[in-house]
Amino acid sequence: MAEQPEIGIVVVSYNMARELPRTLQSLSPDYQKNCPPGRCEVIVVDNGSAEPPDAERFASLGMNVTVRRQQNPGPSPAAAVNMGLALTRAPLVGVWIDGARLASPGLIDACARAAQLHPKPVIATVNFHLGPSEQYLSMQSGYDRLEEDRLLASIDWPRGADRLGEISTQVWHGGRDGPMLESNALFLRRELWDELGGYDEAFEGPGGGAVNIDTFTRACESPGAQLIVVGNEGTYHQFHGGTISNAPGxxxxxxxxxxxxxxxxxxxxxxxxKAPRWFFDPVSGALDRKL
Amino acid sequence: MLNDQPPSRSVFQEWIVNYIASVIDLEPEAIALDRTFHDIGMDSAEVVIMTGVLEEEFAIEVRAELPFEHPTIASFLDALAEKKLIS
Known part of the structure; x- marks a missing residue:
């Protein structure tokens, strides 16, 4: 039996043939700093794609990727997340409720280091949209997949992944300085995921907008939990026709x-x-407890 | 299912004033009916969220854009009254 990974990542996909391979590449050992093969496992749960992803396609990424299909997919990704949570063996688990989000190249290691700073950590990362503004706005000015491909090529992604910030926009209540609404890469220890019961499947709304916020809020409100926001890293939303992110009008x-x-x-x-948060700077290693 | 009897303007006004006061941490007495939501201190997302909450609270349907087209509490109440969503 393979050694237990330190970190598990649950990624939910739905009709993301273009975006998911990039997302998984952004989680791979060649892309992530200080994340050698075996440190992290990725569980992809497909929530009813017309053409489900094929695990063989990701074999070349050099990491442990498991692909499962949600048998009774609904509009909400909550059940798919919970399926992934049940499958991972790792003691620290991050959830990508939206499989169209690229990770910055130091994100996984930074979150793992942040998780060691408190016995009951809620590790949140900052949320960005690729493009000149939030995508539900930029698409009204012509932003689309082709323009996004051009932007990524302009920074030579993935080699230029450190420059993702140059072609992105932080979203409302995205987390760096003000009150935080949600995290699209939320890392909790297994015990806290169990305490929360995962994502609440009573939420049925499409895209997981409310249930992701609910989960983040419940985690932060759990007695003894400490919100730690990881700086200088984040997730970057690719244009894919999401329920809110790509919904002009x-x-x-x-x-x-x-x-x-x-x-x-x-x-x-x-x-x-609005609970007091800690801010972890993975570059300097500094922890600011005053925010 | 929507209410047969729309809420009264006074009830709705009291609710919305208290709601905004709780969101922006002000006393209800400090919420002026003729100031815009923005000037009171509500950002656009908070206004949209408020609209969703009041739909649930009063079992009415309100277009998300309505409080932006009528951006003070007083004018918003006028618009709701005109649409017979409050009495």
Whole structure:
């Protein structure tokens, strides 16, 4: 039996034939710093793609990738996430609820180091959209997959992955300085995932907008938990027709619906997390506990 | 299922003032009905979230754009009244 990996990453995919291979490449040992083969395993759970991803396609990435299909896929990715959480063997688990998100090249190691700073850490990373503005805005000015491909080529990605910030935009309540609404690469220890019961499958909204926020909020509210935001790393959303990120003209309606669903299930308004956070700078190793 | 009887303007006004006060950590008395949501301190996302919450709270349907087209509490209430969503 293979040695237990230190880190598990659950990635949910849905009709991401263009984006998922890039996302997985961004998690691979050749791309990630200080993340040799065996340190991390990746569980891809496909949530009903017309053409599900094939594990063989990712064999060349040099990492342990498992691909599973959610047998009864619904609009919400919550059950797919939970399937992935049940499959991973690692003590530290990160969730990519949106498989179209590229990781920055130091993200995995930074999150693992941050997790060692507290016995019950909630490790959050900053959220970006590729492109000149949030994609539901930029696409109204012509931003599309071709333009995104051109942008990535302009920084020579993946070799130029350290320059992703140059071609991206931080999203609202994305996490660096102000109250944080969610993390699209959320790392918790296995024990906290178990305590939360994973993602709450009562949330049925498409794309996971409300359930991702709910999970992040519940993790931060768990007694004794400490939010640690990892700086200088993040996830970068590729254009793929997402429920809110790529929804011009109805992004507000979609946000309104997820706010309504959250209120219906939790009986409190959806709010960014304002709890005191720690800020971890993986470059210097400094930990700022004053934020 | 939507309510047969729309909420009264006074009830709705009290709710929205208290909601905004809780979001931006102000006393309800400090919320002016004739100031824009933005000037009160609500960002656009918070206004959209508020719209979703009030839909659930009052079992009514409100277009997400409506509070942006009528960006004060008073004008928003007028618009809701005109659409007979409040009485």
């Amino acid at each position: 109805h992004a507000m309606e979609a946000t309104k619906r997820l706010a309504a669903e959250y209120y219906r299930l939790r009986r409190k308004p959806l709010r960014p997390v």
